[in-house]
Amino acid sequence: LDLLKRYHGVAQGVMTIDPLYSIEWAYLPHFYENFYVFKYATSIAAAQEFAQRILANAPGAREAYLKMLSSGSSADPYELVKAAGVDLATPQPY
Structure with a gap:
């Protein structure tokens, strides 16, 4: 106040x-329900990791990213990102 x-x-x-x-x-409620604000931080971390891989011309990085995007909402977002090579449960993306 x-x-x-x-x-x-x-x-x-x-x-x-x-x-x-x-x-x-x-x-x-979006401040304290369903980790709403936390989702922004994790998505930025994932995007940064994808961008670094693509800009470094890492083998398969671009294809993995595009495949993830084309998957839409076919699976849990965490699983889609992980399948594309970025595991948000590890320290690496952060």
Whole structure:
């Protein structure tokens, strides 16, 4: 709540902030359900790993990446990425 008040200028009289906003995060379930925000971080890590492999002309890297993309939602995303050569359960992509 203090952060919101400072950000929106409560002390300067710009506006007032209702105390109920101290729990506004609870109204945004994607912050805490189904690892939503975590999925962004892991997808960026995977993309970086794919890009590095392709730019380094690693044998089969481009083909594996395109095959993964063409698989659509035919399997769990983790399994598709792993089959393309990037195992997000290991330290390597991070």
